[in-house]
């Protein structure tokens with residue numbers, strides 16, 4: 310009989326899991342809280358095993374069509390003076406790397422699913438009951454669903470994790486930063502360049518999206534970890550930008566006329582086990598790596614393919630354990646990398662800020678290119694254990 314997987318969350322991990330499980334002969338059902346595919350407009354880079362596996366899913370032409378070309382990133386200080394110019398196009402030219410919007414990746418994953426894969430949008434799971442031989446869920450509208458496996462792919466603030474594995478505090482490791490992303494009409498006309506304003510403890514990056522809108526990403530140092538509720542996000546961004554270049558504040562004024570930004574903490578999720586009985590967590594719900602690692606989406610795709618492969622080859626509980634065993638070494642390395650890279654990306658004190666800029670500015674261009682390339686390569690290298698097990 311065809312086995313059934315209930316997948317909570319239709320993001321990168323959930324949709325990838327549905328694709329791979331369907332290919333392995335399962336019947337996946339996606340349960341998504343949002344009314345459509347969540348519109349998170351930020352740009353992400355796919356490289357390493359995640360990109361390789363996306364290619365195996367036949368996604369490359371669609372991803373390439375949605376790709377943003379990245380030329381160079383110009384860093385300016387709060388007075389607008391140029392600090393540094395990183396020529397991404399030059400550094401990345403020999404690396405298989407696709408930069409695109411998360412929304413476009415999620416759309417491509419959804420379009421790749423066969424028509425008979427059910428996605429229940431606007432659906433909220435109220436209870437999970439692992440009965441040993443099956444797992445049953447009840448939705449808020451009263452619908453009861455039963456499956457052989459329940460996959461929690463519901464992101465960093467996973468409800469499945471809290472319900473089946475315990476409170477977030479047990480697993481959250483805060484890195485001491487927050488981020489915010491939003492988009493606005495393109496007032497900068499950057500083309501394929503990035504523009505960054507940087508100051509001690511705060512960086513803002515602007516880049517043009519595929520659809521011609523301008524995207525902004527702020528990352529800043531803070532020990533605050535409480536969830537920033539609706540209504541408080543724009544005032545908070547104005548506050549942290551009070552000393553930045555005036556154009557940052559002007560753009561905040563423009564953006565604040567639109568929808569609220571996405572704001573969250575840079576939080577690693579570090580769990581001793583990603584599965585319990587017939588419930589398994591995938592993607593950020595299991596092992597959020599934060600945006601610093603540059604591999605969160607890629608590892609979600611890789612994890613989904615490994616899971617389906619293992620489930621096709623051995624009994625369920627054994628397969629879940631083996632999936633975790635294959636993925637863990639890469640996750641540990643990438644999380645370690647996230648812990649270390651934050652201070653370099655956003656130096657917290659004026660002294661460390663000036664020191665970093667001085668070093669980068671005075672490094673010969675060839676060294677800078679090599680340094681940048683090796684930073685991206687080390688991120689890919691950290692995920693290579695997975696590549697070996699998925700080959």
Ligand SMILES: Cc1cc2nc3c(=O)[nH]c(=O)nc-3n(C[C@H](O)[C@H](O)[C@H](O)COP(=O)(O)OP(=O)(O)OC[C@H]3O[C@@H](n4cnc5c(N)ncnc54)[C@H](O)[C@@H]3O)c2cc1C
Pocket residue numbers: 317318319320321322323340341342343347351352353354355359411432433434462463464465466467468469488490526591592593594598599600603604605606607608609
């Ligand atoms: C600014 C930024 C930049 C990034 N850059 C990169 C990068 O360059 N490269 C890279 O590989 N990764 C990057 N990442 C990380 C990457 O986006 C994530 O690792 C990836 O999206 C995780 O996928 P996911 O499916 O686990 O979670 P998500 O993408 O968060 O999806 C979770 C899904 O679950 C749904 N959901 C939540 N709760 C429930 C519920 N209770 N019931 C039903 N559905 C629910 C949500 O609506 C959503 O659709 C970046 C992240 C950010 C924020």
